[in-house]
Amino acid sequence: MKISSLKEIKNFIVNTFHNNEDIMFRDVQIPSNIAAMLVYMDGITDKELIERHIIFPLNTGEGLNGSFGNDFVDYIVKHCLTATETSIKEKEEDMISAIASGDTVLFFEGSFKFIVIGSKQYSLRSITEPPTQTVLRGPREGFIEDFKTNVALLRRKLKTPEFVVETMNIGRLTSSVVAICYLDNVADKTVLNKIKKRLKEIDIDGILDSSYIARFLEEKKYSIFKQNGYSEKPDVIAARMLEGRIALIVDGSPMVITIPYLLIEDFQTPDDYFDKNIRITFLRLIRLLSVMISVLVPGIYVAAQMYHYELIPLSFLINIVNATKGIPFTPFTEMLFTIILFEILNQASVRMPRYMGMALSVVGALILGETAVKAGLLGSPTVMISALSGITLFIVPDLEPVFSLLRISFIILGGLLGLYAISFGCVGLLAYMEGLDSYGTPILAPFSPYLKSDMKDGIFKKPITEFYTRPASLSVKNKRRMRHGTDDK
């Protein structure tokens, strides 16, 4: 720093922060006639810490014995201040970022150096169960917006020196902390270095959420499929780190990113590891079936009605024909309209105030659904199928945005060219997905490429007692997770 006069430092700070009224200045007179000045940002600083561990010791002069040696600032830090986080800095950028982030800066008359004391105190919400990932069994804690708390939640799960946290600040105006968390004896360094390189290349004004970082880390930015995993639960993130993934915590966001990503991880829920494997296998099959129903059934129904009515059993066909008699729309238009209506209702229910929830349910279900059918505008099979498709869409909530788009695509294909186009659409979609990978890991692994050793946690789940190795689909340093009985000790 080029200035050492407290008056000049104060003017510099006032000008830098544009006369901001949040910036507080507190003059302190240290015994031995040394003038000092505290600077901090009101609202994000722990005032009790400032009073007890900075002002009080400085005023009383405890620890000061008159012989300061060559470095007075260093002496103050070691013998006087009782705050836990202290560091001596000289650069103006460090001073500005410290004040802006909630730390307290202590200046001394005539000194180019200053002390940064950690005193951040933000108003944070408490640790609760995340709304996006509720469980019947298992831990219910979730990440919050403070990255230190989030790192602490992970540290409680991974009590090992191998758990490494590297931080960097991204965002010219937000200076958001991004913490890269990994297990040093497991994570692949190639992937880690790639992630760090990409993060260093980010030059943006602000990072407000982990999804910003996720977009920068994706290799195919226009793909409808995500290429990073997310979770709000520490146990899920810890489990993924144990498998070899790298977690990224962004300050200000409760969503933690994990890389590399496999599509199958969205079909796995935290509950899966707290219940019997037969039951979980059954549930995973249900999830897979639900996804296929939600994406394909509306399109197949449209295709069958428009082009291949011989596919439909006779008894069903008679009922469908009776139910759709007099409907002014083609099956294609009808289904598309109903699906879009469903999407509108879905968006409205997410955005609307809670006290209007009942009214919207009545409007959506009774007025739009039932009345439209009674009025002969929509057929009841169409409403039923679109409702079934809508419900099954949320069985895998993380993939709901993608499947929602895909089902509309398959309806269009089915309406234009029937089952032929739907089957071609499936192959085309599969070819597209096969070309996606997340930092060298194909997202459709372990199904394609087929990895037998990873199928123990695929759709058919084996007991956790058989998880001897880490997933082969992820490149990791140490494949072994568990030892066989008493051998190799």
Added chain:
Amino acid sequence: MEQTISNAQIYKLFIIISTATKFLTLPSFYMQAAGRDSWFSVIVNVIMDFFLLLCVLAVLKANGNMTFCKLMEKYFGKIVSRILLLLISAYLIFRSIPFIVENYNILAAVLYEVPNWYALVFPIYIVAGYVAYKGARVMGRVAEIMYFFFLASLVILFLLSLSELTLQEVLPVFEFGVVPPLKAAIKGMTAFGDYGLLLIFMGKTDNLTVKKQISGYGVAAAIVIIFNFLFVMIFGIIGVYQPDAIIRLTQYNTVLTNYGRVDWLIAIIWQISQILYLAVLVYGAAEFVRWVFNIKNRLPVMIGVIAIIEILIRYVFYSVEILNKTYGSTMSYYFLFLQYVLPVILGIISFVKLLKDRRMKKCRIKISGEKQPL
């Protein structure tokens, strides 16, 4: 560098594409040429293809990571190899034409009331072209995932057709001698020779094993033979009038009459083989043309290949009669050479090389005094 296709993926891919050309008009064509002994024609073709497979596997084993283009250059020189590769590209293009036309005819006759060439054929061009553009790895992985559904659909198809079987339709065996089915086998060979397409993936495969590919061939051959047997046992001599075998095989099943034509769903799933088959052909033709003319970008070449296929269908082979006449006479010699003769020549050269290498290795072991493994 293109990513590789694994041994297991090749196994599944070739089982799927082996059925692409054999479940359409081939059974009725064989019925016309060989009568009730058409199943024997299929067996003859299967045996011919087995020897073809052995030659191709010898080529793959003897030449390591070398691509087919490099191998041709090594054996035939720069100019001749380029001419041969262009001929092979043309062969791959001609190979794709009959099944596209037959496929359209099935869809137009059975699945759609108002057929439209562009609506029914262009999607296959687009999807197959896209899969081919993505490369060998994606082709293999698509086959890997679709294999289960494909196999399951065929098993269901066979089970649904069991109720209508009449074993007497196969009898008497060799009623008119062995010669008619043998002649039919020669005429119908343009629909076989799929395992020769393995050479397209030369240099792009990962740990190819002979055992696995032979077992894959066994599965593919079994599917084709069973299908033809079922066809004969269901239709007998009137199979001549059933040009779209895959759709017709289960049409008399009363269960389907009451519960809906679920067999059409099976036929739709079977269409996967058409996409992958065309993708392999387009991929192969494009790769060879790219190598000959040293073109880096794959996409324009693939579009060009597909455009040539479409032009040939629309302006040259615009009727089934012209198609059958050309492929039954002139084209068959061209196919015979490229489909069987050339791979056999390459196979013999490679087999000799393998024997030489083994002898050299034994000599080296004797000289060095190493213990030979038991």
